[in-house]
Amino acid sequence: MAEAQKPDLGPDPSLLILDDDESFLRRLAKAMEKRGFAVDIAGSVADGKARVTTNPPAYAVIDLRLEDGNGLDVVEQLREARPDARIVVLTGYGAIATAVAAVKAGATDYLSKPADAGDVTNALLAMTEDMPPPPENPMSADRVRWEHIQRVYELCDRNVSETARRLNMHRRTLQRILAKRSPR
Structure with a gap:
């Protein structure tokens, strides 16, 4: 029954999740694997850049603020390595300026934490022309x-x-x- 709910990810389901919040990283990775993604995780900008260099993923979920730098550096590197990648930037500090910076750097979409796996999947798979559906339970x-x-x-x-x-x-x-x- 869970197989019927998996979205069409295309020929390459590779997904990089970059976040320095270990528990959030593990939970999201597990949820995205259940949705059919081939998940690779990283906990730092340096680790994320190394993974993008060796094997650029088709999809990426990248935290904006990390202990060793800015996730936008990884977004830019991934966009150069793989122009067709679908990239969602996550942050705990939602602001219009950071959303604009993320999109300019090459992100497909931008979500504020806390975002669940459904929100992330919808943002990753939304067609560029279409607006993703509104979150099920947005912040008050x-x-x-x-x-x-x-x-x-x-x-x-x-x-x-x-x-x-x-x-x-x-x-x-x-x-x-x-x-x-x-x-x-």
Whole structure:
């Protein structure tokens, strides 16, 4: 029964998943194997570049921010090695600027974490002219707001006063938001 649900991956089902979050990497790899992909995993930019050089995959899921650099370097190298590759960039810091940079570097699509295997598969297999279907359970507006505040906070080196100034909000209001857990 699970065989009928496998998508048509074409003659080359090779998939590189590059992420430094070990548990996420393993879960996604297992889920993508069940969908028929021939999965290869990497945990660093250096490892990803080496795998692209030796055997460029037909599909790739690449995390944007890794401990040893930027995943866009691997996207560019893969695009040069294999122009027909379908590449999805994943990141925990969803922002329009990074999405534009990912597409300019050669990514086919861009997804914010947490993305499940269904979202990733849809993005990898969507035709270029078609928009992929919307996610089954997108982030709530409260979660998107919280993610944006966290991103600006990190970019300001965790300086509350500077973050509040850039977000045009009162410092105490920001402190209350930062003290709370992330919304679902």
